[in-house]
Amino acid sequence: MPVRMNSTQAWVEYLSQVELPVLANTLRRINELTESNNSTVNQLAEVILNDAQLTSQVLRLSNTVFYNQTRTQVGTVSRAITLIGFDAVKSMTISSLIVDTLLARSKRTHLLKCLARALHAAVQARCLLPRRNEHALEEVFIGALLMNIGELAFWSCDTDQASELEKKLREDTPPVEAQKKILKSTFTEITRGLVEAWSLGPFMKDVVAAGRPNSKAANLVRQSVEMARLAESGWRGTDMDQMMESLAKELDETPAAIRDQVRVNAGEASKIALSLGIPQVRALLPDAGPVSADEVSEPAVEAGQEDPELQLQILRDLAECLTEKPDINQVCQLVMEGVQRAIGMERVALLMGDRSGTKLIPRKVVGPETDHWREEFIIERDRNTGLNRLLPQGACEIYKPPAKGGAVGFDPWLGRKPALVGPLMAKGRLVGLFYADNAGAGQGPTSSQLTAFSHFVRHAQLCLTLLAVS
Known part of the structure; x- marks a missing residue:
């Protein structure tokens, strides 16, 4: 009843x-x-x-x-x-x-x-x-x-x-x-x-x-x-x-x-x-x-699809931000929105170094099933953990998971699925990391998505550089 x-x-x-x-x-x-x-x-x-x-x-x-x-x-x-x-x-x-x-x-x-x-x-x-x-x-x-x-x-x-x-x-x-x-x-x-x-x-x-x-x-x-x-x-x-x-x-x-x-x-x-x-x-x-x-409004571009026009618009917004007084929070937020909406990646995170300098911890996350990332998506630089494989080798790249293993306990896809990773550097040292994946979707990032991702991350890097010399 x-x-x-x-x-x-x-x-x-x-x-x-x-x-x-x-x-x-x-x-x-x-x-x-x-x-x-x-x-x-x-x-x-x-x-x-x-x-x-x-x-x-x-x-x-x-x-x-x-x-x-x-x-x-x-x-x-x-x-x-x-x-x-x-x-x-x-x-x-x-x-x-x-x-x-x-x-x-x-x-x-x-x-x-x-x-x-x-x-x-x-x-x-x-x-x-x-x-x-x-x-x-x-x-x-x-x-x-x-x-x-x-x-x-x-x-x-x-x-x-x-x-x-x-x-x-x-x-x-x-x-x-x-x-x-x-x-x-x-x-x-x-x-x-x-x-x-x-x-x-x-x-x-x-x-x-x-x-x-x-x-x-x-x-x-x-x-x-x-x-x-x-x-x-x-x-x-x-x-x-x-x-x-x-x-x-x-x-x-x-x-x-x-x-x-x-x-x-x-x-x-x-x-x-x-x-x-x-x-x-x-x-x-x-x-x-x-x-x-x-x-009647036009339907939005479906998740997972690239939107070149929106990419250009967000890149223009980023350029405008950098000609004003650079604001790293605003620039990184625009980069993440560009990666998610204009490139078509479902989940995006920005990790930055903690005060000790030994860990990269989440500062911003967007996308489905990412709430737990704030507490658990932590990369310890000096420990050989599965997440260390996500660290890029000096430039933006497509992370390719190992044939066996690579998964982490708190997320079924992190480390097991191809993803985009991009470094943020200061004085030759890795201080931050942009990460993006398509969660459980079958296809990994394409080469054109990597190219667009690199353009966005470059703006965040430029903002850090400008702040360092100002």
């Missing part, structure tokens, strides 16, 4: 631990990042680059006028964070994660409607916020997007109680009454529980708390979510007119000016839905017309 949840806490635990643990953990991790140092920017880039679909969506969003008003073409996650800002890319990442995770699980009409409302509200809050700065803009965007995360999470799950609630709502039972009867809780209470359990931060707590919010920004989020709900029935009506007057008073504008602005904002929400790859949600937004063929 299927398990039934009969309390708010039961729903929070079920959604967090059974149905959506990966989403919960990723949102928690992203929210814990701060923009105070370079390592945090790199950590955000790594979160994004570990998912090819997420990378593609973040880059599409990075090139929309909504986020990138300079219209400077952005081709890499690393440069997007640098040029557009940490908070903006964080907001894109959360949007994409929510959309991809939930829609992959369910196509329920209620879920699609909730996603459309959340996205519409998020765009409205961001566009209406006065006295803008980047952090505040993205805070209200995420606040509106996640204000009803309990409802979104619930409808993404294929449970008997979801089907029962759908039936109750078709019978025109008032929503809150139906929720209490079937769920023994409400979406609002579940949302508050998830905000706490997923560590979504003090602003989200203020947005979803009972009573009046503590800040004007949190109040704007609530108004934007309510306006998005009302807009589903059209832009005219007593309730909508009252909402326009309330917003006008709050924002020191006329109701007519606010009404014009929110109609424009709804159009922006429609464009964002397309950038997120969800035309089916776009159709549920107010004033959204049909999707034309030229509006």
Whole structure:
């Protein structure tokens, strides 16, 4: 007999631990990042680059006028964070994660409607916020997007109680009454529980708390979510007119000016839905017309394929970084992104010497099944271990595993599969190593991939050299 949840806490635990643990953990991790140092920017880039679909969506969003008003073409996650800002890319990442995770699980009409409302509200809050700065803009965007995360999470799950609630709502039972009867809780209470359990931060707590919010920004989020709900029935009506007057008073504008602005904002929400790859949600937004063929995004290049055009773009970005004040963190992040996305290698690592100088330890890793590399992918220079075979002989090369052995206990492919390896040198001594492989895929790196890999590593070497003489 299927398990039934009969309390708010039961729903929070079920959604967090059974149905959506990966989403919960990723949102928690992203929210814990701060923009105070370079390592945090790199950590955000790594979160994004570990998912090819997420990378593609973040880059599409990075090139929309909504986020990138300079219209400077952005081709890499690393440069997007640098040029557009940490908070903006964080907001894109959360949007994409929510959309991809939930829609992959369910196509329920209620879920699609909730996603459309959340996205519409998020765009409205961001566009209406006065006295803008980047952090505040993205805070209200995420606040509106996640204000009803309990409802979104619930409808993404294929449970008997979801089907029962759908039936109750078709019978025109008032929503809150139906929720209490079937769920023994409400979406609002579940949302508050998830905000706490997923560590979504003090602003989200203020947005979803009972009573009046503590800040004007949190109040704007609530108004934007309510306006998005009302807009589903059209832009005219007593309730909508009252909402326009309330917003006008709050924002020191006329109701007519606010009404014009929110109609424009709804159009922006429609464009964002397309950038997120969800035309089916776009159709549920107010004033959204049909999707034309030229509006549908081109599919991303498949993993494992070389992309010469992207290689050139990232090499140009690297050259630009080196003409400015060289930043080894930024350059190495671009190199890793180039190796993964433009050359087509699945897993990439940068190892650097530790303080003792006797070991190479991971500083950056991206790709599937690499989390354990941070603790275990360690090369001891002076010990004859299997991993020592990965050390290049003075130039970038294709590592060829021995006929027998070569494997390490913590990874089924490391040491057993052909890989690209490239050295970083300082004063004639090996101080770092770039490593890239295709995990369990059958084919090893090609000669053209080695050539492109060498170009990328050369830029990191040049950066080290410039820093040494500056």
